[in-house]
Amino acid sequence: MxxxxxxxxxxxxxxxxxxxxxxxxxxxxxxxxxxxxxxxxxxxxxxxxxxxxxxxxxxxxxxxxxxxxxxxxxxxxxxxxxxxxxxxxxxxxxxxxxxxxxxxxxxxxxxxxNRLVIAVPPSDPGKVAKFADLAEPGLKVVLCATPVPCGAAAQKALAAAGLKVKPASQEQDVKGVLTKVELGEADAGLVYRTDAKAAGAKVKGIEFPESAKAINxxxxxxxxxxxxxxxxxxxxxxxxxxxxxxxxxxxxxxxx
Missing domain, CATH: 3.40.190.10 (Periplasmic binding protein-like II)
Structure with missing residues (x-):
């Protein structure tokens, strides 16, 4: 606010x-x-x-x-x-x-x-420090649906890094992903840098170099x-x- x-x-x-x-x-x-x-x-x-x-x-x-x-x-x-x-x-x-x-x-x-960042809850229960951590077994990751620009960017970044992530859910816009993380319903989500910044203390935004491969x-x-x-x-x-x-x-x- x-x-x-x-x-x-x-x-x-x-x-x-x-x-x-x-x-x-x-x-x-x-x-x-x-x-x-x-x-x-x-x-x-x-x-x-x-x-x-x-x-x-x-x-x-x-x-x-x-x-x-x-x-x-x-x-x-x-x-x-x-x-x-x-x-x-x-x-x-x-x-x-x-x-x-x-x-x-x-x-x-x-x-x-705009570019993507990894959004995690402030306590970071999944211990996410880098992009590759999203592929860890058991980690609950939320992404935008592929037809949505943030989802297409996420898939592009994952492909460039050679990572395979099975999302716990796919949201219809980036705010949906952010809300899941804010509520603690996800260990991590890929959102835009601007959304993580606007969320303030509700999430922790983690920059990752692979985001340069998927700038929208x-x-x-x-x-x-x-x-x-x-x-x-x-x-x-x-x-x-x-x-x-x-x-x-x-x-x-x-x-x-």
Whole structure:
């Protein structure tokens, strides 16, 4: 909670000047409130939540509604016609399913990158110190499902290291993995560095060099059927701005 609040405060401070110029005649002319629907990877929950609050404060009458989840599931919803203005995915592959369906308005832009860490409970009951330890017999390891970007990255890292791990469960997004570890229902899980950082003292994040083999790039795009195309562009511009990227990198994301 403290870390999320810190991100929100940083966002408000860094983005005030960047966003204030976007408060425009479009809101005044609308004669009422409007909703901007942003579909975003679960790993963006804290940072995009803070960016959304800043966007709302500089756009009176605008409500930013987020749909956070596994990128593959979000892409499927968009392709099935869900009302969405912006899509931020945790991998180019999931964004491609939307662009292939002519769902994006223009070319997506990579705005950050993210890498995996091993998350363990603070007491580390499985005595995990390195990536190879995940293959130890009896260790309860939780991963993201393979179709989800964090799951695909996990499989790529495991394959690069020549490790075989039979997961105790496969979750539909990275927050599901993190929750299992936080509750002590898993000895270890592979999550993004940003998620382990946001969890604070609830988990211990262990960096491992093999993660360099499976770094995920995050693309963002406005959508072709966006109900609020002008607001969508303004939100993407905010994410891509120098202050916006500062908020993201402070949370543990890497520059693209």
């Amino acid at each position: 403290k870390r999320t609040l810190a991100i929100a405060v940083a966002a408000s401070t860094l983005l005030a000047s960047a966003a204030c110029g976007d408060t425009g005649d479009d809101e005044k002319a609308s004669g009422g409130s409007r909703t901007l629907n942003v579909f975003a990877a679960a790993s963006l929950t804290e940072t995009f939540g803070a960016l959304g609050k800043s966007f709302e404060s500089s756009h009176p009458g605008v409500k930013v509604r987020f749909n956070f989840g596994g990128s593959s599931a979000l892409a499927a919803q968009i392709n099935q016609g869900a009302p969405a203005d912006v899509f931020a995915a945790a991998s180019p592959a999931t964004m491609k399913t939307v662009t292939d369906a002519k769902g994006a308005a223009g070319t997506p832009t990579t705005f950050v990158k 790039a995050y693309p963002i795009a406005t959508l072709a059927r966006a109900p609020q195309p002008d607001l969508a562009k303004q939100f993407v511009d905010l994410v891509l701005s120098a202050p916006g990227r500062t908020v993201l990198t402070q949370a543990g994301f890497e520059a693209p």
